[in-house]
Amino acid sequence: MRNPVFNSPKLLAKFSALSQWIAYSLLLGLLTSTSNSAIALPTQLPLVAQSQSTPTTNRVQTQLQGRWEVKDPVSGQTLTLIFTPDNKLFMLLPLGSGAPVALPFGYRINPTPKPMHLDVILPEPNQVVLTIFELTDKGQLRLQLAGTNPGQPRPTAFTADADVFQKISEETTLPPDVLTAADMKTQGEQMTADLERQAQTARETEGKLNVAAMSRAQQAFQLEFEKFAPKFEDISIGFQPETDNYSYRIVPQGNQTQSVMMTARSKRPELRSYTGAVFVVKSETNDMITITGTCETDQPSSKPPAMPATPRQSTDKIKCPVGSHLVGR
Structure with missing residues (x-):
């Protein structure tokens, strides 16, 4: 399903699991009567996976926290990821020419394997995307988005189309001009109500x-x-x-x-x-x-x-x- 509010098919295609949920939550949930649980984070997010080297885990966790961006060279649109200290991951998607929308996920890492493991926890129960990442010597985040789906095995190596994110900020909070999923749900409900009123007026005009x-x-x-x-x-x-x-x-x-x-x-x-x-x-x-x-x-x-x-x-x-x-x- 193509998401009508995100005009970068290349980025969506790279992370089909997220794009499926984005299409579901925005196109169906936000313009109808989707329950709050459909857009909420899980009640208890899994903790960062522990290893024998706790300092390494903390160091990687600290390096990962903040805002990361990658730009689609074709459309010029930017995908932003925000990793927070409390294991929340926000994906900021461009919404036409207006403010981007922040979609919430959970995450956990295991820094021991090479490449390191990243689990993206979708809001739907038992939906986890297994992928890999690395922090390069240049301070970049290489992340394997292409070919990942819930229930599929974790990739073992980066492919040629793995995305390389640049860190733009140490901030782990949402920018003030970003819409949340709750905002989108409210706007969708308002839009639905407005459309229903317009349809009623048109029918009564008949x-x-x-x-x-x-x-x-x-x-x-x-x-x-x-x-x-x-x-x-x-x-x-x-x-x-x-x-x-x-x-x-x-x-x-x-x-x-x-x-x-x-x-x-x-x-x-x-x-x-x-x-x-x-x-x-x-x-x-x-x-x-x-x-x-x-x-x-x-x-x-x-x-x-x-x-x-x-x-x-x-x-x-x-x-x-x-x-x-x-x-x-």
Whole structure:
């Protein structure tokens, strides 16, 4: 799975185990309802592996702590690793043109073998990536990322495409402009909520616009036939009486010459319903004209508002029944 927020396939391909988790946590977890445990560090991180030479372990551990960077020569993007004294490893990935995101892992080392062993502990239970590293005479970190996956044997030697990181700082804390996985989860949840609100607004706009279109079609029908159309197929409109969001109806009133009611009944629990009304009333010059209005339920409802009361004259504002309000005329 390709991660859409990290545009360096070369770097991701080198550490497929991490890239799989990155894609999972960012693309799926952060934009849906992934639990907090999916992005949290394990409750107890394994300690640094001990050997007969404790001073060597401490020296290597101390050398490893800090911030390391490697740049992709093709894209120019930078991958940053931060090793902390308490066995946490943060991978900082570029997030488009904005602040990078820090993904948390655990780690443990064994400095005795040559090359030395590094275990990267993924947040998912029992997911560990076994790899090798060395600290060169030039103060660089050579790390075998290519060809590593959870459950696979540890590589025994560096390959030609092993990455060489430069140490840029002894700091072991996250930079202030970095987003954490928790930040990404919050942003993803907010984005999801915003998208849901936009989708709801778009669906409700369908109901309002279609009821308004039915009202205009009824005005045209009344002008030609001096009565209102009793059936949906009698008026020319560009939509069907049933959509994914609404069920539309014409509800004739009386002898069909003085008023007509059109409804949009919500088929989704989060949507409001609508009633459109067209009335024949006297104008200020005593001519008979039609006026329209659309009532929207105050809350999501599968029951459209009742028919508004008939206005006495053309200048009167249509009054929607209790539990609804006027949204168009």
